[in-house]
Amino acid sequence: MNSYIVLGLGRFGKAFAKTLYNLGHDVLGVDNNPDVVQEMSDELTHVITSECSNEDFLKSIGVSNFDAAIVGIGNNLQASILTTALLKELGCKYIISKAQNDLHAKVLITVGANRVVFPERDMAIRVANNLASQNIIDSIQLSGDYSIMETNIPEKWVGKTITELAIRTKYRVNILAIKRGSELFISPAPSSIFMEGDIVSIMGRDSDLKALKVH
Amino acid sequence: MNSYIVLGLGRFGKAFAKTLYNLGHDVLGVDNNPDVVQEMSDELTHVITSECSNEDFLKSIGVSNFDAAIVGIGNNLQASILTTALLKELGCKYIISKAQNDLHAKVLITVGANRVVFPERDMAIRVANNLASQNIIDSIQLSGDYSIMETNIPEKWVGKTITELAIRTKYRVNILAIKRGSELFISPAPSSIFMEGDIVSIMGRDSDLKALKVH
Ligand SMILES: Nc1ncnc2c1ncn2[C@@H]1O[C@H](COP(=O)(O)OP(=O)(O)OP(=O)(O)O)[C@@H](O)[C@H]1O
Numbered sequence: 001m002n003s004y005i006v007l008g009l010g011r012f013g014k015a016f017a018k019t020l021y022n023l024g025h026d027v028l029g030v031d032n033n034p035d036v037v038q039e040m041s042d043e044l045t046h047v048i049t050s051e052c053s054n055e056d057f058l059k060s061i062g063v064s065n066f067d068a069a070i071v072g073i074g075n076n077l078q079a080s081i082l083t084t085a086l087l088k089e090l091g092c093k094y095i096i097s098k099a100q101n102d103l104h105a106k107v108l109i110t111v112g113a114n115r116v117v118f119p120e121r122d123m124a125i126r127v128a129n130n131l132a133s134q135n136i137i138d139s140i141q142l143s144g145d146y147s148i149m150e151t152n153i154p155e156k157w158v159g160k161t162i163t164e165l166a167i168r169t170k171y172r173v174n175i176l177a178i179k180r181g182s183e184l185f186i187s188p189a190p191s192s193i194f195m196e197g198d199i200v201s202i203m204g205r206d207s208d209l210k211a212l213k214v215h
Numbered sequence: 216m217n218s219y220i221v222l223g224l225g226r227f228g229k230a231f232a233k234t235l236y237n238l239g240h241d242v243l244g245v246d247n248n249p250d251v252v253q254e255m256s257d258e259l260t261h262v263i264t265s266e267c268s269n270e271d272f273l274k275s276i277g278v279s280n281f282d283a284a285i286v287g288i289g290n291n292l293q294a295s296i297l298t299t300a301l302l303k304e305l306g307c308k309y310i311i312s313k314a315q316n317d318l319h320a321k322v323l324i325t326v327g328a329n330r331v332v333f334p335e336r337d338m339a340i341r342v343a344n345n346l347a348s349q350n351i352i353d354s355i356q357l358s359g360d361y362s363i364m365e366t367n368i369p370e371k372w373v374g375k376t377i378t379e380l381a382i383r384t385k386y387r388v389n390i391l392a393i394k395r396g397s398e399l400f401i402s403p404a405p406s407s408i409f410m411e412g413d414i415v416s417i418m419g420r421d422s423d424l425k426a427l428k429v430h
């Protein structure tokens with residue numbers, strides 16, 4: 001069981017705090033709006049009403065004792081940046097900050113955020129792509145250097161089965177789906193035969209995906 | 216090439232509109248804040264300054280001619296709901312609305328939204344889960360009734376290879392990764408032998424994933 005502090009309980013901060021709490025961790029929530037604090041008082045381990053960018057306040061709660069701090073202050077860029085900087089200065093181990101835009105994100109990282117997130121922008125991009133194009137898979141967040149790519153199949157795959165081509169062994173990629181015209185075959189059987197014009201959605205290391213494209 | 220209208224150009228609406236525009240579609244942006252309109256004026260096909268929930272205005276732009284409308288008004292629940300309702304009434308084909316919370320979402324759907332999105336909440340849940348637990352894959356949005364599940368392997372898989380078990384053919388699921396202690400094998404080779412305690416990340420139809428769990 002870890003312990004976290006969430007500063008700023010807007011839509012993002014609130015959901016973040018509740019998720020961590022429901023996973024069984026200790027969560028301290030902070031917000032300068034007493035109504036927000038009141039509403040969240042039974043939903044977290046502890047909720048405090050305070051200005052987040054106040055150095056004395058942050059010192060008094062021992063921010064270096066938390067496993068991570070989440071800065072969910074969105075519209076007040078100054079408070080968001082100042083809070084992040086103070087957390088870093090006071091020895092906070094890991095800081096995630098919500099960013100308004102790229103410039104704000106750059107500054108947050110400069111002053112010590114370990115990770116910045118763009119919830120509105122990222123979901124908008126994903127939903128917009130899904131709406132306007134025929135992607136097999138909306139989006140995927142994979143660890144490290146793995147990703148998913150959609151590509152036309154190499155000519156020499158036409159007429160052969162997945163098993164025959166020994167794709168996983170030879171190319172070290174995983175075929176997630178085959179798109180054939182307007183039809184979609186997710187998790188195709190190994191006996192599936194590729195046809196001219198097929199598009200595949202494959203997952204693998206970036207280097208292996210690149211190698212496949214030039215075949 | 217489609218044509219879209221985005222009402223409310225906050226962080227979400229702005230990113231949505233730009234994504235559609237950059238995909239080559241016609242995008243009309245609307246916001247009642249002239250500074251926002253000014254800032255976006257070269258980024259979309261056309262940007263107008265107007266109150267979005269105004270019926271005469273919506274009538275004048277012929278909302279039924281757009282392929283879809285996106286309501287990116289967040290904090291003003293009344294305007295968000297009214298705009299969505301008017302779009303529906305005036306024959307808009309497809310409406311996506313940003314929701315503040317579950318109750319707001321229910322109302323939006325009742326008045327005609329085809330889809331509601333919770334950017335802040337959804338990303339918070341995803342990042343929080345990623346932070347506080349050891350998920351192999353952050354999250355994945357798949358079409359229809361496919362999903363990804365992490366589960367302990369059935370006892371009878373221990374000591375056998377993926378090929379031997381004919382997993383894709385027999386269970387109709389795709390093994391995306393094997394988690395062994397703190398090690399992670401993404402896109403494992405078909406010759407991989409399962410060991411006691413292994414956790415697998417598998418993708419398949421919800422019904423097939425369920426069937427696997429009870430084995
Ligand atoms: N300086 C501050 N000190 C403490 N709390 C703050 C401070 N600034 C903002 N907050 C709180 O943080 C929360 C989020 O702030 P705000 O609404 O400005 O951002 P937002 O990005 O629109 O949030 P979200 O999109 O997550 O709803 C609010 O509940 C607000 O009261």
Ligand SMILES: Nc1ncnc2c1ncn2[C@@H]1O[C@H](COP(=O)(O)OP(=O)(O)OP(=O)(O)O)[C@@H](O)[C@H]1O
Binds near residue numbers: 223
């Ligand atoms: N009734 C309205 N008519 C036109 N534009 C509006 C209306 N209400 C809000 N807007 C605009 O919509 C945009 C988003 O509104 P708001 O900032 O309240 O929501 P938000 O959910 O915090 O946005 P985001 O999180 O996407 O930044 C703003 O640019 C605002 O000027």
